Amino acid sequence: MAITSAIVVFAVVWFLVLFCVLPFGTPSQSEMGEVSPGTPRSAPANPRMKRKFAITTMITIVIWVPLCLAIIYGYINADTMNLYKRFGPNS
Helix, strand or coil: CCHHHHHHHHHHHHHHHHHHHCCCCCCEHHHHCCCCCCCCCCCECCCCHHHHHHHHHHHHHHHHHHHHHHHHCCCCCHHHHCHHHHHCCCC
């Protein structure tokens, strides 16, 4: 696995984890009782993005390291991802 491949895998996993982490622990403006004019009531009152980015990075590292090792040692390869070969008409 090249370094660019590792960076791309890290970025993809990081964004997937970020979208999973974003809704947790974020109260809406209606829950806080302070709706800013021009925003919907469901908008986050205090998103704490630095904290969410740190949590996302930690979770991503936990997922990314075994994933890269599985790719390097051959447990995951292009044939593993070829579902047509695995479940196709000649399988």
